[in-house]
Amino acid sequence: MPLGPLRPSPLVEQAAEHLRDQITGGTWPVGTKLPGETTLAASLGVGRSTVREALRALSGAGLVQARQGAGVFVIASEAKEDWSAQLRRAAVTDVYEVRIGIEVEAARLAARRRTDEDIAGLSAALAGRRDAAGEGDAAFVDADIALHAAVVAAAHNPVLSALFTEFVPSLRRGLIDMLELLDLRSGDPNHGDDDHAALVDAVARGDGDAAGRTLREDLEQTLARLTAL
Template sequence: MSLGALRPSPLVEQATERLREQITSGDWAVGTKLPGETSLAKSLGVGRSTVREALRALAGAGLVQPRQGSGVFVIATRPKEDWSTQLRQAAITDVYEVRMLLEVEAAQLAAQRRTDDDLTVLTAALARRRDAASGSDADFVDADIALHSAMVAAAHNPVLTGLFTEFVPVLQRGLIDLVELLSLRSGEPNHGDDGHSELVDAVARGDAEAAGHILRAELKRTLALLHSL
């Protein structure tokens, strides 16, 4: 089957896409050995270096795998999903369970490692959350997540901070839906203020056990509400 020569534009991207189409359409099934670089280059009308880069991109997407001395083989017909994509597609309850594991540990570390600057940021974030109680649900959720982000940052672990940042877009959507569907703020505009105030106090006094306990209880209550939707 002729692949057809490519137009002279970003050749690596075009070559990658053309080869990807052959795989995802089923023309090259799992287990198929791809033609050699020379053959592919001739079919696509590009140089071998372009084909090599395209194959590297397909390998990075989890579609092909080079085998030393044997060639390049198709190992999947759908590209693997990155972490951000998996989070966007995951159920909010699943995301929340993982958030609980991550953030409770972060709260305990924050109580042990927080600096005076961290406490200033946390206090300001708590005040912003209280101010946002008079605003929209979206504004309130944003302020709530900002407080939690400040607490995670106070743990001074860049990996924890990076992971929590990945969670934020999914959390925003899920929590806004939760607040709106259950009208959580209809009788209590500053929903959960006591728990968040206690969390900041525990971190401020360096009580890691209390910080973890308070946050775990808060997140469990929210998870139970999410399961009720």
């Protein structure tokens, strides 16, 4: 499989793709030492810095590994699946089980760390959820997620916030499907308002136990509904 010259842009992505093809196609089996940067740059028609960035991308994908003083070696024939891709394939119930652990702890931390600005944000998010009660399921779910995101943000832990953000696409799809299939809002357009109001109140009062307990009960009820679908 000849490497061949590349189009001008985006060079790093193209270089990484061409090198990946050599590995996944079997041209460079596991254990093979790759040609040096200068050789690869000449073969691909790019600069050494482009090759270096492409190799870094392949390393992040788990395909190659640089060994100091020895060179870059192939360590796998297939790229590892990234976290976002795994979440997209995961069952929403699996995602929800992990969500419970993350958000319950976030609620406890939020009750201890919330600022006046956080409390105002939570109140606004709760009002937004109530306003969305008159809209369709997708808009209501978006408002619901925004409230939960505000709780996580009030924990002031960037790792928790990043994890929650990764979950949002899977959660959104699952929650919209659940509302549509179970028709939960037909008799109660603002489904779950009491629980969410209690959560906001507990965080605002600084009661971590109540915040964690209230959120766990609400999320576990939703998980039970999702499991039954």
